[in-house]
Amino acid sequence: MTAPFGRRLCEVSESRVSGGYRLFSLLDRDGPQPLPGQFYMLASERHWEQSGQRPYLPRALSVAEMRPAAGGVQLDFLIEGIGPGTDRLCELEPGENVWLNGPLGNSFTTPRELHQLLRSAEGEVDAVRPVGAILVGGGIGIAPLALLRRTFAAKNIPTRVLLGFRDAAHSGGLDDLFSCCEVRLASDDGHAGHRGFVTDLLAAMLAGDDAGSAAVYSCGPPQMLEAVGAMCVEAGVACELAMESPMACGYGACFGCAVPKPGGGYLRLCVDGPVVRPDQVELAHA
Amino acid sequence: MPDFCGIELEHPVINASGTFDAIAARRIYGDALLADFPFSAFVSKTITLESRTGNEPQRIWETPAGMINSIGLPNKGLGGFLAEDLPQLAQLPVPLIVSVMATNHENFARLVSELGSRDEVAAIELNVSCPNVHSGLIVGEQPGETESLLESLRPLSGKPLIVKLTPNVAAPAEVAAAAEQGGADAVSLINTLKASAIDPATGEPGIRAGQGGLSGPAVRPVAVAQVRAVAAAVSIPIVGMGGISSGADGLEFLRAGASLVAVGTESFRDPRAGSRVAGAIAAALQTGQGGAPIGNPA
Numbered sequence: 001m002t003a004p005f006g007r008r009l010c011e012v013s014e015s016r017v018s019g020g021y022r023l024f025s026l027l028d029r030d031g032p033q034p035l036p037g038q039f040y041m042l043a044s045e046r047h048w049e050q051s052g053q054r055p056y057l058p059r060a061l062s063v064a065e066m067r068p069a070a071g072g073v074q075l076d077f078l079i080e081g082i083g084p085g086t087d088r089l090c091e092l093e094p095g096e097n098v099w100l101n102g103p104l105g106n107s108f109t110t111p112r113e114l115h116q117l118l119r120s121a122e123g124e125v126d127a128v129r130p131v132g133a134i135l136v137g138g139g140i141g142i143a144p145l146a147l148l149r150r151t152f153a154a155k156n157i158p159t160r161v162l163l164g165f166r167d168a169a170h171s172g173g174l175d176d177l178f179s180c181c182e183v184r185l186a187s188d189d190g191h192a193g194h195r196g197f198v199t200d201l202l203a204a205m206l207a208g209d210d211a212g213s214a215a216v217y218s219c220g221p222p223q224m225l226e227a228v229g230a231m232c233v234e235a236g237v238a239c240e241l242a243m244e245s246p247m248a249c250g251y252g253a254c255f256g257c258a259v260p261k262p263g264g265g266y267l268r269l270c271v272d273g274p275v276v277r278p279d280q281v282e283l284a285h286a
Numbered sequence: 287m288p289d290f291c292g293i294e295l296e297h298p299v300i301n302a303s304g305t306f307d308a309i310a311a312r313r314i315y316g317d318a319l320l321a322d323f324p325f326s327a328f329v330s331k332t333i334t335l336e337s338r339t340g341n342e343p344q345r346i347w348e349t350p351a352g353m354i355n356s357i358g359l360p361n362k363g364l365g366g367f368l369a370e371d372l373p374q375l376a377q378l379p380v381p382l383i384v385s386v387m388a389t390n391h392e393n394f395a396r397l398v399s400e401l402g403s404r405d406e407v408a409a410i411e412l413n414v415s416c417p418n419v420h421s422g423l424i425v426g427e428q429p430g431e432t433e434s435l436l437e438s439l440r441p442l443s444g445k446p447l448i449v450k451l452t453p454n455v456a457a458p459a460e461v462a463a464a465a466e467q468g469g470a471d472a473v474s475l476i477n478t479l480k481a482s483a484i485d486p487a488t489g490e491p492g493i494r495a496g497q498g499g500l501s502g503p504a505v506r507p508v509a510v511a512q513v514r515a516v517a518a519a520v521s522i523p524i525v526g527m528g529g530i531s532s533g534a535d536g537l538e539f540l541r542a543g544a545s546l547v548a549v550g551t552e553s554f555r556d557p558r559a560g561s562r563v564a565g566a567i568a569a570a571l572q573t574g575q576g577g578a579p580i581g582n583p584a
Contacts, residue, residue: 002316006558053350246346249554252310255357256346265339271310
């Protein structure tokens with residue numbers, strides 16, 4: 001399914017605090033339903049370039065949830081204000097318009113497909129077992145995992161969710177996006193769940209006897225993705241990472257979102273990603 | 287319908303090289319891209335004789351009303367371009383202009399003669415914002431270098447040769463005049479302005495290469511001044527560009543002396559910016575606003 005050509009104005013239907021983050025919803029009258037892992041380029045119609053002539057470029061945001069609504073698709077975005085663009089998006093009020101371009105990029109694959117890819121890459125031709133999913137999210141990177149979890153639930157794929165946050169101020173989205181299901185939490189400051197990294201929880205899970213039948217899906221800060229990727233490679237577990245990179249356009253035009261490939265050269269994360277396998281990228285630079 | 291160096295175009299808006307990847311865009315947006323192609327001619331990203339991977343990230347940095355980029359001309363090289371990209375670009379509904387760059391006359395000559403012999407290629411743009419390895423000088427910063435490059439390339443192809451001028455010189459009109467003297471059919475300007483920004487989080491340049499090129503509305507008044515200066519110095523057509531985001535911006539360049547205008551960075555924000563600018567220019571010219579005196583908007 002291709003994205004509609006060009007950006008379009010979409011009305012904000014809702015915007016609210018979600019822990020330390022904000023969650024806002026748009027009604028997209030023209031676009032197809034996005035797949036988990038895909039993203040959009042967003043800019044407010046008014047007061048973009050508001051202070052010091054920034055923000056100027058649209059911002060790339062993964063879609064956190066979507067549902068068919070009267071007259072289109074409702075898209076939910078989870079956002080943390082960390083600069084002029086995200087700050088402006090945090091201020092959005094219902095009734096305002098947002099320029100939207102997308103859905104863009106690739107999407108997560110199912111554990112079975114991913115498992116098959118990994119096994120065939122290793123030259124094994126064993127019968128592919130049905131596998132479950134482990135979702136590992138960090139900070140604002142939990143967003144795309146919400147839609148992924150629901151998509152897997154609809155396909156009866158057993159899914160475990162591990163989420164980590166820095167501290168109470170840098171956490172959110174749980175009640176709005178993950179209230180339906182069991183989530184194991186970690187926090188650097190110990191305010192919720194395990195005191196430590198979410199990768200500690202993953203390590204314990206990968207040490208279990210069913211690790212070989214799982215595929216790992218992760219989105220979060222670069223250091224976390226690097227650790228998750230390395231752990232999965234080490235354990236021989238299929239894995240996909242949703243990465244982030246500075247991006248001016250989102251549709252292959254600017255060549256800004258370069259991510260190094262292992263053999264040299266670069267991926268364009270917007271068109272070759274944002275979902276990549278650890279073997280497709282140079283994770284030391286992730 | 288503008289006639290540009292003998293090429294008939296639907297409207298006066300093309301793209302700036304390196305700001306729109308028609309092949310990637312078609313993959314994302316499908317054939318809607320062809321039905322509603324935003325530009326009246328398509329200018330390719332710059333290609334070189336050998337393939338290049340481009341610069342190490344970070345490659346882009348947002349600035350007030352613009353951005354700095356240092357991408358490093360990643361491309362498949364001439365062979366890869368001819369084999370993989372040219373057949374796809376030939377399917378576009380508009381004439382194709384191929385941008386080329388080399389660091390010596392011999393490689394420029396190979397690019398121009400090979401591309402010039404292809405029916406799919408309507409014109410060639412010479413990216414001269416690079417050093418000549420023999421002299422160490424940036425070709426486009428030196429009238430003499432520019433003229434001698436054009437003299438060596440002119441006999442190799444009957445296709446129009448467009449020289450992309452750098453704004454990073456004291457007198458771009460002198461380089462433009464030298465290009466015309468050497469046999470160029472047109473000039474395009476401006477390329478990006480040399481720029482840098484320091485990342486407040488690290489104290490280091492935001493761009494990995496230390497500096498890059500500034501584009502976006504921030505550069506527009508500089509571009510308009512240079513287009514005016516070049517228009518006064520040459521009689522060949524000018525493709526004007528630099529921060530064009532609207533029909534009014536495009537008209538500004540046409541009134542400054544450009545025959546065509548190019549949309550660059552604005553396409554990052556709006557993939558259909560070219561169509562929007564072209565539509566607004568056409569509407570303004572039709573209602574006579576195009577001839578109105580230029581003044582500061584109220």
